[in-house]
Amino acid sequence: MEIYKQLAFEPVTVKDIDDLTRIMKRAFDEDTRRHLGKEQGGPPGYDNGDFIRDWYINAKSDAYKVFLHGTLIGAVNIFCWKDNERFLGNIFIDPSYQDKGLGFLVWQFIENKYPNTRKWQTETPGFSTKNHHFYINKCGFEFAKIEKFEGEAHFTITLEKNIIISMQ
Structure with a gap:
């Protein structure tokens, strides 16, 4: 178990599928x-x-379930690519725990866990303006591209966060 502020993180296992799916x-x-x-x-x-x-x-992927004071509240998964590039698969938090800064604490944990990352990337539905606000205004991502799916009314937004590593 890894602790970050008031959150605890443990690897996701097969036993977690039902609880995390709910x-x-x-x-x-x-x-x-x-x-x-x-x-x-x-x-x-x-x-x-x-x-x-x-x-x-x-x-x-590196996948973690997230606990707040012993209560399972969500999960996060990360894919590690070449050249210290990583993809944030997703973060999800139970709606009863949203809007309390916990998603941002999850993101801070991830950034601290992978300090050598040069570039982060993630995707989110185009309609989910709450996610856009979270990733851009809270986590520091920027729009990279929009992909519309043929025959479908929705689209996906790809976001990126480039990390400048200082040479000392």
């Missing part, structure tokens, strides 16, 4: 309600365990 479903459904006016929605497998299984367990 939290992920609440988080993505809340985002969909807020921005699209629909009752539910998220990436494929977000509601049946496949997303956690595929991207947190089976993928070559």
Whole structure:
């Protein structure tokens, strides 16, 4: 277990799939309600365990579940690429714990855990303006590109954060 301020982080295991899927479903459904006016929605497998299984367990990612005072509140996964470039797969926090600065604490933990990162990249749905605010205004990312999916009304925004490493 790793501790950062009031949060604790542990690697995600197969035993966590059901609990994390319930939290992920609440988080993505809340985002969909807020921005699209629909009752539910998220990436494929977000509601049946496949997303956690595929991207947190089976993928070559560093995946952590997040606890606040012993309560599981979410998770984060990171993909490490060549040349100290990393991809933030996603951060999700249970809606009842959002808007309290906890997502930003998760991000600070990640940046501290990977201090040699030259460039961070992530993607988020184009409709999710709350995510845009979080990544750009809180975490320091910038817009890199917008990708519209053919035949679909939604689009994805790619964000990047370049780190300047001083030579001393």
